Amino acid sequence: MQSLAEKIQATLDWLSSFGADEAGGVSRFLYDKNWQAAQQGLKQKFEEAGMTASFDEVGNLFGRIEGSKYPQETIMSGSHVDTVNQGGTLDGQYGVAAAYLAISFLVETYGQPLRNLEVVSMAEEEGSRFPYVFWGSKNIWGLAERKDVEHTHDLNGVSFVEAMHQAGFDFRKSQTIRKDIKAFLEIHIEQGQILEQQQLPIGIIKNIVGQTCYTITLKGQANHAGTTPMAYRKDAVYGYAKIVTHGIEKAREVGAPLVLTFGQAEVTPNTVNVVPGQVTFSIDCRHPDGQVLKNFREELEKDMRQIAEENGLTIELDLFMDEPPVPMDREMVRVLEKACSEKGIAYQLMDSGGGHDSQIFAAFVPTAMLFVPSIDGISHNPAEATKLEDLTTGVEALISSLYKLAYQE
Amino acid sequence: MQSLAEKIQATLDWLSSFGADEAGGVSRFLYDKNWQAAQQGLKQKFEEAGMTASFDEVGNLFGRIEGSKYPQETIMSGSHVDTVNQGGTLDGQYGVAAAYLAISFLVETYGQPLRNLEVVSMAEEEGSRFPYVFWGSKNIWGLAERKDVEHTHDLNGVSFVEAMHQAGFDFRKSQTIRKDIKAFLEIHIEQGQILEQQQLPIGIIKNIVGQTCYTITLKGQANHAGTTPMAYRKDAVYGYAKIVTHGIEKAREVGAPLVLTFGQAEVTPNTVNVVPGQVTFSIDCRHPDGQVLKNFREELEKDMRQIAEENGLTIELDLFMDEPPVPMDREMVRVLEKACSEKGIAYQLMDSGGGHDSQIFAAFVPTAMLFVPSIDGISHNPAEATKLEDLTTGVEALISSLYKLAYQE
Numbered sequence: 001m002q003s004l005a006e007k008i009q010a011t012l013d014w015l016s017s018f019g020a021d022e023a024g025g026v027s028r029f030l031y032d033k034n035w036q037a038a039q040q041g042l043k044q045k046f047e048e049a050g051m052t053a054s055f056d057e058v059g060n061l062f063g064r065i066e067g068s069k070y071p072q073e074t075i076m077s078g079s080h081v082d083t084v085n086q087g088g089t090l091d092g093q094y095g096v097a098a099a100y101l102a103i104s105f106l107v108e109t110y111g112q113p114l115r116n117l118e119v120v121s122m123a124e125e126e127g128s129r130f131p132y133v134f135w136g137s138k139n140i141w142g143l144a145e146r147k148d149v150e151h152t153h154d155l156n157g158v159s160f161v162e163a164m165h166q167a168g169f170d171f172r173k174s175q176t177i178r179k180d181i182k183a184f185l186e187i188h189i190e191q192g193q194i195l196e197q198q199q200l201p202i203g204i205i206k207n208i209v210g211q212t213c214y215t216i217t218l219k220g221q222a223n224h225a226g227t228t229p230m231a232y233r234k235d236a237v238y239g240y241a242k243i244v245t246h247g248i249e250k251a252r253e254v255g256a257p258l259v260l261t262f263g264q265a266e267v268t269p270n271t272v273n274v275v276p277g278q279v280t281f282s283i284d285c286r287h288p289d290g291q292v293l294k295n296f297r298e299e300l301e302k303d304m305r306q307i308a309e310e311n312g313l314t315i316e317l318d319l320f321m322d323e324p325p326v327p328m329d330r331e332m333v334r335v336l337e338k339a340c341s342e343k344g345i346a347y348q349l350m351d352s353g354g355g356h357d358s359q360i361f362a363a364f365v366p367t368a369m370l371f372v373p374s375i376d377g378i379s380h381n382p383a384e385a386t387k388l389e390d391l392t393t394g395v396e397a398l399i400s401s402l403y404k405l406a407y408q409e
Numbered sequence: 410m411q412s413l414a415e416k417i418q419a420t421l422d423w424l425s426s427f428g429a430d431e432a433g434g435v436s437r438f439l440y441d442k443n444w445q446a447a448q449q450g451l452k453q454k455f456e457e458a459g460m461t462a463s464f465d466e467v468g469n470l471f472g473r474i475e476g477s478k479y480p481q482e483t484i485m486s487g488s489h490v491d492t493v494n495q496g497g498t499l500d501g502q503y504g505v506a507a508a509y510l511a512i513s514f515l516v517e518t519y520g521q522p523l524r525n526l527e528v529v530s531m532a533e534e535e536g537s538r539f540p541y542v543f544w545g546s547k548n549i550w551g552l553a554e555r556k557d558v559e560h561t562h563d564l565n566g567v568s569f570v571e572a573m574h575q576a577g578f579d580f581r582k583s584q585t586i587r588k589d590i591k592a593f594l595e596i597h598i599e600q601g602q603i604l605e606q607q608q609l610p611i612g613i614i615k616n617i618v619g620q621t622c623y624t625i626t627l628k629g630q631a632n633h634a635g636t637t638p639m640a641y642r643k644d645a646v647y648g649y650a651k652i653v654t655h656g657i658e659k660a661r662e663v664g665a666p667l668v669l670t671f672g673q674a675e676v677t678p679n680t681v682n683v684v685p686g687q688v689t690f691s692i693d694c695r696h697p698d699g700q701v702l703k704n705f706r707e708e709l710e711k712d713m714r715q716i717a718e719e720n721g722l723t724i725e726l727d728l729f730m731d732e733p734p735v736p737m738d739r740e741m742v743r744v745l746e747k748a749c750s751e752k753g754i755a756y757q758l759m760d761s762g763g764g765h766d767s768q769i770f771a772a773f774v775p776t777a778m779l780f781v782p783s784i785d786g787i788s789h790n791p792a793e794a795t796k797l798e799d800l801t802t803g804v805e806a807l808i809s810s811l812y813k814l815a816y817q818e
Contacts, residue, residue, distance in 0.1 A: 192636030225670035226762030227601030241653035261634035353635030
């Protein structure tokens, strides 16, 4: 008989074959052929494990074991089946595979649970094919709006609606929201280096961080690089560089877990011998405490305006994302801590710097997350990896947690 | 009869019609139809003014008045007839028009000169159609190499050779270099704001600055913007921003006439939610003193390497241009100063931050330059402009200078 570790490896290898690329990664996008094959394959696996498997209208896949005592109460676990372009073999699908294997293990070992146990393989989370994220979880909670996607297209010009129909799915018609879900638990790779640095196999998430994103445009005056003395310049790149150095040094002073990223920049005219007249750049700032995040971004705004003014530049700020932090359910966190402790699994409480389906669930039902370490913190990349022993410890922690939630009074 | 100012305006308006664009500027590229029409039009104008006009093999146009006493000695003045893409109505062609009008005025007023007087309308200086600069002046001095252009194409895929042949020109076959040119004098717009700030109509150039250009690649590690703590980042944009702020502040400390420009930058992967793994950027540094320029760039190199190291980044430096300053002829500068003083024309001695045909001539014959002010320093732009009274003062200074060089013993 296969060990749990062998089952995990085999399930991930099998799932990674749907959309595998030469680099060893996976590219599997909402409603495409690989996505359809993966979801159909999973449905069959769920059924083989004795689950009742079904899709909802948009393509979220559920595999269900009925509870013996509380058939109106469902403990759900899972994640998303789609990937980023040239993604790895763990982001999303590890959470689906882990929930499937954990529930299978529990039923094999302990028989029927008191409450329903459900694995969910959600349709979409990454926004990698169409400009929309959380299509799966937002449909489960009735948050996805038809108007937000019906005029979108992928890079090949295929419309969202066309892709959805070709895969055999449609917009959600039902107005009812599930009332039976009593808890949602998602396991995911960390995509960072904290657990690796701490040499711990498990993170239990306290908060999914709040996120603030800007597009900023600094305008000065394009001028000849040879004939414009330094004193007469309105150099947009200099202002940009001042803002970046000041912002990052300020973020370091505030300290972890604040993160600040200047990921994108476009210089105009972007010519060796012309003083840049304009820079458009992005800011991505995250913190698990909404007040700290708000204070920081307001101070940074003030500082940026001042740096612009001191250097003869105009500045426009477009705050295009301002999501508050999402706390995980405190009672659920305690259950997870207890589940780990009882099994002798070392863990630490931490925040999630990335967004996850759990943040959509958390507004409706008690929700929690487990993290496993990422080697070198690499993710969204074919090199994304976690040691098999850590993947196994993750599934063990999930088993222990789901046992408490579904098998105990 | 037209005044000199009216003649200047009429000549520039006429010349600007060859390649005029809707924005009020000019786009006229080596060997294109507008270029051909402009050069043929100028040839006719030169002939109407009593000059002997002729093209050399590559398309430089000369208009000549024979000297009475020293027919082996030629005083030459002019500039280039091509423009940048969407350029203005003064860069290059003002120098051609001014030389043509100055020589015409001198011959009308004082009759035949002692030495030959020649206006030159050079084929190319800007490098705006093919990736080659100074095609005109480098051919006059036998410096242009066939191999450097014969495999180049313009943006429409037309080869250099095809364009040249279609315009009726060919590579230079003659091996002889002119020995008769005794002095070259070029008048040009400043393309900067020094004269405007000083409220002076004329600049006499001491040096064309030396120029050092780098392409620099900083490499760190691309990472998730949400899950990578600040302390674990190797953020290439942060290193770049530190280098820019440090470099510009250092350049300001050294003071004018040093100029330092970070004109170009490409961020990789250039995504809002990814810590940038790489930045490739340009440096353009200029100073009229070769030793100051060398010391500054060596210090800057050292500092950049240190900033890279301190931030866990690797750095590659590609020094793709390292041109020494070109001094103008001291005796010629004195002649120009005297010519201005005698006419009561206020001037200042200054350096040219831009490159000009004169820097090619200066290695072979006594060479000097006159500048007129640029409104707001704007150039390489349809908004490029100079007050008509300044353009007129420029031609008057040129007349006075050419008189001294060609009419006096």
